[in-house]
Amino acid sequence: MSRTTAIAVRELSKTYKDVRALDNVTLDLEPDRIYGLLGRNGAGKTTLMSILTGQNYADQGTAEIFGHAPFEHDPTLSRICFIRESQKYPDDFKVHQAFKSAALFFENWNEELAQELVEAFELPTKRRIKKLSRGQLSAVGVIIGMASRADITFFDEPYLGLDAVARQIFYDRLVEDFAECPRTIVLSSHLIDEVANLLEHVIVIDKGRIVIDSDAEQLRGTAVTVTGDAAKVQEFIGSAPVIHRDALGALSSVTIRAKLDESQREQAKLMGLDLSPVSLQQLVVRSALSSVTEQGIDERTEARK
Amino acid sequence: MIDDSKPIFLQIAELIENDIISGVLGEEAQVPSTNEFAAFYRINPATAAKGINRLVEDGLLYKKRGIGMFVTHDAPRRLREQRREKFQQQYITPLTAEAAKLGISLEELVTMIKTGSDS
Numbered sequence: 001m002s003r004t005t006a007i008a009v010r011e012l013s014k015t016y017k018d019v020r021a022l023d024n025v026t027l028d029l030e031p032d033r034i035y036g037l038l039g040r041n042g043a044g045k046t047t048l049m050s051i052l053t054g055q056n057y058a059d060q061g062t063a064e065i066f067g068h069a070p071f072e073h074d075p076t077l078s079r080i081c082f083i084r085e086s087q088k089y090p091d092d093f094k095v096h097q098a099f100k101s102a103a104l105f106f107e108n109w110n111e112e113l114a115q116e117l118v119e120a121f122e123l124p125t126k127r128r129i130k131k132l133s134r135g136q137l138s139a140v141g142v143i144i145g146m147a148s149r150a151d152i153t154f155f156d157e158p159y160l161g162l163d164a165v166a167r168q169i170f171y172d173r174l175v176e177d178f179a180e181c182p183r184t185i186v187l188s189s190h191l192i193d194e195v196a197n198l199l200e201h202v203i204v205i206d207k208g209r210i211v212i213d214s215d216a217e218q219l220r221g222t223a224v225t226v227t228g229d230a231a232k233v234q235e236f237i238g239s240a241p242v243i244h245r246d247a248l249g250a251l252s253s254v255t256i257r258a259k260l261d262e263s264q265r266e267q268a269k270l271m272g273l274d275l276s277p278v279s280l281q282q283l284v285v286r287s288a289l290s291s292v293t294e295q296g297i298d299e300r301t302e303a304r305k
Numbered sequence: 306m307i308d309d310s311k312p313i314f315l316q317i318a319e320l321i322e323n324d325i326i327s328g329v330l331g332e333e334a335q336v337p338s339t340n341e342f343a344a345f346y347r348i349n350p351a352t353a354a355k356g357i358n359r360l361v362e363d364g365l366l367y368k369k370r371g372i373g374m375f376v377t378h379d380a381p382r383r384l385r386e387q388r389r390e391k392f393q394q395q396y397i398t399p400l401t402a403e404a405a406k407l408g409i410s411l412e413e414l415v416t417m418i419k420t421g422s423d424s
Binding site: 033034171172175176178179180197198199200216217218220221262266269270277278279280 | 307308309310311312313314339340343344346347348349350351352355394398399402
């Protein structure tokens with residue numbers, strides 16, 4: 001089945017003064033998937049999203065949404081919803097007015113879903129937006145993001161104001177609504193472990209460069225942490241690529257990029273070594289901490305196979 | 306229930322297989338839908354679908370169009386056979402290795418097993 005790539009980015013670069021916010025970024029995002037756009041604060045996530053949503057433009061390279069450059073292209077822009085933490089609404093707007101405006105702008109707006117979410121988040125719809133708490137303000141953003149049912153929805157960490165319970169409500173409802181109404185969703189977050197299981201594809205940016213661009217399931221289990229006597233650990237891991245090392249006296253804990261089979265696991269056990277899984281968050285954090293060069297390229301080469 | 310050790314779709318497939326083996330899901334029983342799995346385990350629906358499809362490919366589940374997914378009639382038997390083959394490697398080998406490490410003789414081990422299965 002052939003379908004238009006939802007988002008096609010080629011060699012995109014953006015520099016602010018002397019900082020390369022985006023450095024030669026190339027990406028393809030297929031439609032109807034949940035993507036995770038992960039990375040540290042300042043890694044380039046927001047810059048990338050603002051270019052993809054037509055709020056900014058690149059210095060070099062191209063970005064196309066459904067085959068068109070988004071900048072000032074209304075037919076494309078009306079298919080995109082971008083929810084960010086610093087969402088601005090007209091000063092005196094009440095919550096329900098913000099929803100009404102959103103409903104006018106987004107042709108796929110689902111009022112029933114919006115109402116359900118208002119109840120789930122216990123949002124006071126008659127209150128003025130400027131009187132809302134931080135959590136309530138974030139709830140307005142995520143509700144608009146979901147009820148818009150836009151063809152592409154970007155969530156730029158809008159849930160930072162939400163407490164853990166509210167965040168879980170968001171994740172649960174998002175998965176539910178995505179199942180019912182598949183569309184392209186890009187979630188950016190530094191709370192990686194919270195969203196990890198929702199993601200179908202993972203993109204990690206570090207210092208403006210893509211360091212991971214991989215199917216989430218393919219990433220799982222590609223790293224393991226080996227703990228035990230330092231010498232035995234070293235013997236076991238051999239020349240496997242190391243992403244992280246910790247030492248405590250004679251004890252050593254090394255995270256390696258490797259997919260172990262049954263016999264290797266057996267061997268580790270016999271050697272008295274402990275094997276523990278590496279969460280997506282640890283993988284991302286530790287990959288970003290180690291050098292970006294060959295590993296980043298290898299990861300992407302693997303993903304393209 | 307779902308952890309980081311391996312792909313989620315494999316874990317979903319294993320959870321369903323476990324239910325089939327234990328009898329929670331009997332022959333011809335209906336399996337929850339992809340979306341129900343996704344909501345329950347809080348995972349991406351595509352991942353849940355991948356896990357279920359794997360079992361369909363293995364002939365353990367089949368689809369009744371318009372209704373849902375069902376356990377095939379020989380799934381319980383086949384899965385039990387598969388697990389029996391793995392039993393030696395998964396349980397017996399580590400057991401005897403650990404016993405050897407602790408200096409537990411074969412006779413002691415047999416006694417322990419008998420006591421264990423009586424309680």
